Amino acid sequence: MNTSLNAARRAEDLEAAQREVADVLVVGGGVTGAGVALDAASRGLKTVLLEAHDLAFGTSRWSSKLVHGGLRYLAKGDVRLAHESAVERGILMTRTAPHLTRTLPMLFPLHGTAGHFVMSGFRAGNALRIAARTPADVLPGPRRVSRHEALALVPGLDAGKLTGGLLSYDGQLVDDARLVVALARTAAGHGAKVITRAKVVTLQGDGAEARDTLTGTSFTVRARAVINATGVWAGTLAPVPLRPSRGSHLVLDAGSAGITATALTIPVPGERNRYAFLLPQGNGRAHLGLTDEPVDEIPDVPVVPESDVDFLLATASLVLQRNLTREDVIGSYAGLRPLLRAEGTTADLSRHHAVLRASNGVITIVGGKLTTYRKMAADAVNATNLTQIPCRTEDIRLVDDRPAPTTPIAPGVTEADVVHAVRHEGALDVDDVLDRRTRIGLVPSDREKAAPEIAKLLTDA
Secondary structure, X not given: OOOOEOHHHHHHHHHHHHHOEEEEEEEOOOHHHHHHHHHHHHOOOOEEEEOOOOOOOOHHHOOOOEEOOOHHHHHOOOHHXXXXXXXXXXXXXHHHXXXXXXXXXXXXXXXXXXXXXXXXXXXXXXXXXXXXXXXXOOOOOOEEEEHHHHHHHOOXXXXXXXXXXXXXXXXXXXXXXXXXXXHHHHHHHOOOEXXXXXXXXXXXXXXXXXXXXXXXXXXXXEEEEEEEOOHHHHHHOOOOOEOOEEEEEEEEEHHHHOOOOOEEEEEOOOOOOOEEEEEEOOOOEEEXXXXXXXXXXXXXXXXXXXXXHHHHHHHHHOOEOOOOOHHHEEEEEEEEEOOEXXXXXXXXXXXXXXXXXXXXXXXXXXXXXXXXXXXXXXXXXXXXXXXXXXXXXXXXXXXXXXXXXXXXXXXXXXXXXXXXXXXXXXXXXXXXXXXXXXXXXXXXXXXXXXXXXXXXXXXXX
């Protein structure tokens, strides 16, 4: 089973995709599109995936990198979505991607309040974990901790305001873009043709007209079924009722923020069931997020507005021993959620997904969330009615053959990672490596320093 993606395989797949009629054409190389490609290919369907830019180029690399268990949805009374999230979290952490996920302790600080309501929510979330059959050694149950233990877990907390804390556990991805690449490579191992730099110009129920953006050449792909999995861009290819929202994050130095291995859950003042999160990463960084603001424009790469920066810094500073300022921000990123249009604020909109069929036969999968990508993919493939074989992805472990570390070139990244990205993970240029196969690009100063060395390594590779 050849799971390697590289320039040579792309050329072969592009030529074959034009010559043959696929069973399923998938448009979009984010977590949903890559998940659809794996689902279809693993059921024996001839599958082609076209992505306009690079794998994980859009929303899928801009998440909080949390594998949520659905507690937020349970608080809103959406038991079905909460249970679905908990089940999919358990599958990711114990079966398909234990090597790409980790257990994340999360501390809710208490300041003179008993915290009974919050602890009740955590216990309900633990009941979801039990119902989803996720073992307690993967996700332990919640517990109350003393002031002393809370400070040991999160040294940056304001000790003067602290009376204790509530400790719960959730899942965290090692990296969201790496999950997408692993999905695409696993799909390729099952025979899917994964073609990046292929921008779809027109889409019909029996195929697509596209352009190879590396050469400028137009080409056609024919298929028995077409699935639009382009997220917030879905409406450019099919009629889809979307109301996107922006989630912004700030990148901080974990040490200066007082974060070690435990995340911090921070209530947003004046709002119910809305929180900010200070999340430790594996490279000495921490991510502070997130916002939930409606947007009208959908750029390829969203930017974090000044208002979001101010909001996040002010919210986190409420519970930390030192006020965070703009000097603490070493990077930022924003992602757009493909929410289905409905009444109410974007913060209140459902995270359910929908499978829609246009009059021209194009199937669109939209809505949902990163944690439930596998269920979304299964529903989309089922909608093609091309096979009686049921979904198999619950038991398919995703590929991840990381190279042995060599000479470091950035925090958590070595030269071997760069060569591996080019030879096996489909990286075609420096940006692919900086921004998606690694996350060096999240910190502009790291990006500037590493770019020349990566360019040289790509040439040699």
